[in-house]
Amino acid sequence: MIKDIARKEFICLIRDGRFKWAIVIMLLLLMTSFLTGYQRYQSLHSIQETAQARDSEQWLTQDKKNPHTAAHFGNYAYKPQGTLAFFDNGIGNYAGSVIWLEAHKTNFAQNRPAQDNGAVSRFGDLTPAMTIQVLLPLLIVLMGFSAFAGERESGTLRQVMSLGVSSRTLLLGKLLGTSAAVGLVALPAILIGVGVLTFGLPGDNAQAGQRGLLLLLFYLLYALAFLFLTLGVSAVARTAKGALIALIGFWAMATFILPKAAADISKMVTPTPTYSEFYHLARQTSLEGMKGAKGLLALPQGRHIETARRQLLKQYKVASVRDLPIYWVAYSMQIIEDRDYAIYQKFLGQLRETFFRQQAIQDRFGLLSPLIPLRSLSMATSGTGLVDQERFNQTVQDFRIGMIRQMNNELIENTTMKDPLYIAGEEVFGKVKPYRYNPPTLSESFEGQRMNLVLLAAWCALMAAFAFAAVRRLRAQ
Amino acid sequence: MLKIIFSHEVRQLLKSPATLFMLGLLAAAMVFGIYNGTRAVERQNKSAVVAVADEAAAKKRVLDQLIAYERFTAERGIPRVFAPVNHAPPRPGQSPQGTNAGAVGGELVKEVAILPPTGLAAFAVGQMDLQRNYTLVDMKNKFNMSDNFEIENPLNLMTGTFDISFVVIFLLPVFIIALTYDMLSGEKESGTLALAMTQPVSLRTFMAGKLLSRIALLMLVIVIIGLYAMLFSGSALGVLDDPDAWVRFGLFLLATFIYSLFWFGLGVFVNSLNKSSETNVTILSGAWLLIVVVLPALISLTATTVYPAPSRMELKVAMRDASIAAEKAEDDTTKAYYTDHVEMLPDKETETYLTVFLARQDALEKAVEPVFAQFRGQLERQEAIVDWFQLLSPAVAMQNALNEISGNSTDRYNAYMDKVFAFQKEWKQFFTPRYLQREIMDSSMYDDFPKFEYGKEAPYVVLGRILLSAFAVLLISIGMNAYAFLHLRRFGVRENS
Numbered sequence: 001m002i003k004d005i006a007r008k009e010f011i012c013l014i015r016d017g018r019f020k021w022a023i024v025i026m027l028l029l030l031m032t033s034f035l036t037g038y039q040r041y042q043s044l045h046s047i048q049e050t051a052q053a054r055d056s057e058q059w060l061t062q063d064k065k066n067p068h069t070a071a072h073f074g075n076y077a078y079k080p081q082g083t084l085a086f087f088d089n090g091i092g093n094y095a096g097s098v099i100w101l102e103a104h105k106t107n108f109a110q111n112r113p114a115q116d117n118g119a120v121s122r123f124g125d126l127t128p129a130m131t132i133q134v135l136l137p138l139l140i141v142l143m144g145f146s147a148f149a150g151e152r153e154s155g156t157l158r159q160v161m162s163l164g165v166s167s168r169t170l171l172l173g174k175l176l177g178t179s180a181a182v183g184l185v186a187l188p189a190i191l192i193g194v195g196v197l198t199f200g201l202p203g204d205n206a207q208a209g210q211r212g213l214l215l216l217l218f219y220l221l222y223a224l225a226f227l228f229l230t231l232g233v234s235a236v237a238r239t240a241k242g243a244l245i246a247l248i249g250f251w252a253m254a255t256f257i258l259p260k261a262a263a264d265i266s267k268m269v270t271p272t273p274t275y276s277e278f279y280h281l282a283r284q285t286s287l288e289g290m291k292g293a294k295g296l297l298a299l300p301q302g303r304h305i306e307t308a309r310r311q312l313l314k315q316y317k318v319a320s321v322r323d324l325p326i327y328w329v330a331y332s333m334q335i336i337e338d339r340d341y342a343i344y345q346k347f348l349g350q351l352r353e354t355f356f357r358q359q360a361i362q363d364r365f366g367l368l369s370p371l372i373p374l375r376s377l378s379m380a381t382s383g384t385g386l387v388d389q390e391r392f393n394q395t396v397q398d399f400r401i402g403m404i405r406q407m408n409n410e411l412i413e414n415t416t417m418k419d420p421l422y423i424a425g426e427e428v429f430g431k432v433k434p435y436r437y438n439p440p441t442l443s444e445s446f447e448g449q450r451m452n453l454v455l456l457a458a459w460c461a462l463m464a465a466f467a468f469a470a471v472r473r474l475r476a477q
Numbered sequence: 478m479l480k481i482i483f484s485h486e487v488r489q490l491l492k493s494p495a496t497l498f499m500l501g502l503l504a505a506a507m508v509f510g511i512y513n514g515t516r517a518v519e520r521q522n523k524s525a526v527v528a529v530a531d532e533a534a535a536k537k538r539v540l541d542q543l544i545a546y547e548r549f550t551a552e553r554g555i556p557r558v559f560a561p562v563n564h565a566p567p568r569p570g571q572s573p574q575g576t577n578a579g580a581v582g583g584e585l586v587k588e589v590a591i592l593p594p595t596g597l598a599a600f601a602v603g604q605m606d607l608q609r610n611y612t613l614v615d616m617k618n619k620f621n622m623s624d625n626f627e628i629e630n631p632l633n634l635m636t637g638t639f640d641i642s643f644v645v646i647f648l649l650p651v652f653i654i655a656l657t658y659d660m661l662s663g664e665k666e667s668g669t670l671a672l673a674m675t676q677p678v679s680l681r682t683f684m685a686g687k688l689l690s691r692i693a694l695l696m697l698v699i700v701i702i703g704l705y706a707m708l709f710s711g712s713a714l715g716v717l718d719d720p721d722a723w724v725r726f727g728l729f730l731l732a733t734f735i736y737s738l739f740w741f742g743l744g745v746f747v748n749s750l751n752k753s754s755e756t757n758v759t760i761l762s763g764a765w766l767l768i769v770v771v772l773p774a775l776i777s778l779t780a781t782t783v784y785p786a787p788s789r790m791e792l793k794v795a796m797r798d799a800s801i802a803a804e805k806a807e808d809d810t811t812k813a814y815y816t817d818h819v820e821m822l823p824d825k826e827t828e829t830y831l832t833v834f835l836a837r838q839d840a841l842e843k844a845v846e847p848v849f850a851q852f853r854g855q856l857e858r859q860e861a862i863v864d865w866f867q868l869l870s871p872a873v874a875m876q877n878a879l880n881e882i883s884g885n886s887t888d889r890y891n892a893y894m895d896k897v898f899a900f901q902k903e904w905k906q907f908f909t910p911r912y913l914q915r916e917i918m919d920s921s922m923y924d925d926f927p928k929f930e931y932g933k934e935a936p937y938v939v940l941g942r943i944l945l946s947a948f949a950v951l952l953i954s955i956g957m958n959a960y961a962f963l964h965l966r967r968f969g970v971r972e973n974s
Binding site: 022025029032036043047048051054055058061062063065073076078090091093094095096097098100108110111112114115116117118119120121122123124125126130134135138142145146240241244245248252256257259260261262263264266267268271272273274275276277278280351354355358359362385386389 | 506509513516520521523524525527528531603604607608609624626627628629630631632633634635636637638639643647648651655659754755758759762763766769770771773774775776777778780781782785789790791793794797798800801804805856859860863867872873876877880886887
């Protein structure tokens, strides 16, 4: 019986002119988004590889010079994309992918494509993830809204019910039929996705297979939630028109309004500091000392250096820095570097906390919209979310202080105040190994995603319960 | 007759809880939107204020040292001397860095060149959540200045701001669709259309009455809440007495009206096809999705595919290549010791430290200029494509118009950056000759430093940028309405087409 109902539903759907159009358009959009996602990934990947390689080369082959001047020349650290970025670009357009590492300055990640793409890009990208997150639910709504309400209006529901079909059978039949029609659209997309993953993209492929499977699961739960919701509303609504209006209203709310409102509310609750405030505070702390810190960090910069100078003079038992066997200028610069590293670690850490708190606030709106948990999970799985970005930011700053220290130590150890000239070449610069981004493992990616997992599963389960309850109370008229 | 239908429809709409709910939702969304937009502008202003205060304090430190030195020399009747570049604080009586124009204009004092937000900035945040509205100008190369990014959670940037422009571009059409999708089909399905047609009224007049009543109601809400938004953001940002703000507000209402006409026209058109209400909703929501979501994404994709911007990464690589080349071109003695720290130089080299530094900045700028020009050229060509394709999607045209009207568009930003680059030349011309001639700066000169004045964009400049798209959208909506009303002649009151 389930099979018969499903077949009827399926045939009705694919014969309906409206849905033919919808299916064709959706299919075209999915194909386009996959192709462009693939193409974007490839071009960005090659640009990144080239730039990172070129940067290492520039670092090594820069003119012979004072090592500290080399530290001013600095390096660039590039963030490579994960393979699944072709599917879900996540925050990729809005997060910097390159950080300049130079002496004395702590810089933010730069090169956000959105800044250079013009305002039209703010409408959002046509990525496969976006297409499925936003368009697929609408397709489901359009295909399913009349499943019960339409039959009730045309009087066929009374006939079907008079045959003694159980409500469970009826719902499962409709579910299968509609899923099959939706599957016509989704299947090619899944095949392309699997194909790309199997035959491979250049880049990091670790756990890409498992991640792909997880994505499939998450999107399946999402689609099922909308499918159950649609069928449930169709069973409850008095007219097909009413069902459609309610469902489209929910769709617009869940996919467009709530995510945006959530972002603004999260900014209200936890404001992001501005660029000038951030640097003002960091510089001021560097000069005047960190309140509540232990040891030399609490002192003003001048006294910090003065204390270190006296310690050094005592240690080497000399009266003036001119008599030290090490180079005092470089030594004092390194004191400031280490001090600033600790200070910036604190402020960058606070900023990171602000970002994650904002994300947590937005995730709570997942109670009202299934898109929100799905979006977070999809980004986390694809390696294009906040976790990955912050991991990059953090590891790059650690790399930076190592590079600077290496260069300053060269000076400290090899020169003195009396003889400060020291010209280094490739053999010294080569001691700094190029930066390598080490992407998070699967379990690291899902840190902080537990609530989203629960919410997405809950959406699916609750909508299923709603649909079954609605169908149990189904009335023929 | 039109008047009777109009007032009847208005009464009916106002008695429908669904309509009232929708109008209330629209008003609430606009209020929420202006609140968010105002916060965004306030944040921007706050950021600039901190930068201005920081730079003023830096200038004051330099000036205070200089004044102390001037007093010291005057009291003792000794001549003042020019101070070579030096990173250590001056000892009492030693000439401070404030006498050296190169040190002052090159690194100690910076001008904060501000792009002031317009009086309507809170209506459409545009790209301003990505960029700072100020630039720190000094004598270093200009590419350092051009990357004015603002800190923000990338997650929030991705989602975008819930501002008035979002409400107008995305939500307003949804409300219009909800108000129009069953104008005729609903009457027909409930059987009242045939009844109404027994009265001495033509279907066109009937439709016109329904349409006008809906337009009037919606525009009333938009004007009232828009005015509230203007007063709210205007008083928060202190621009209420700025006539320019009110001109822009007028342009905002006009653009919103034209954009609404398009969606009303679409509603009338779909109704004239004589299909069921469900089919109308399906078509209209499909059209919404196409115009507001799919086409903009495709247009953006086309622009970036046809004219891919050389990535900023490539720009950075080019800058480093140029810097290496400049290094190699310098003469050997300076090259060997050249460092970014004057205290590391042998004494005889400190004199030329800044000269070498400035020369290198110039060489770098010259070498990177072509890459930078190409970079900006590609972006301009992308914008040009979008300008043409916006005729396909009124939503893109509307976004462009609102960004222009609110003053947060790419065009205005680029025009501002051009002014900043020109100003930097002025800044350099002020300090470089003085430095090269070893002129001893005195404290009276400090008021004469070049100051950046953005000036204002005249309203006609803004109008010029949006005229084409506004006209196109107007034409499309008039065309659609005309076609639909002509089509109504063949509308079957009883049977479906």
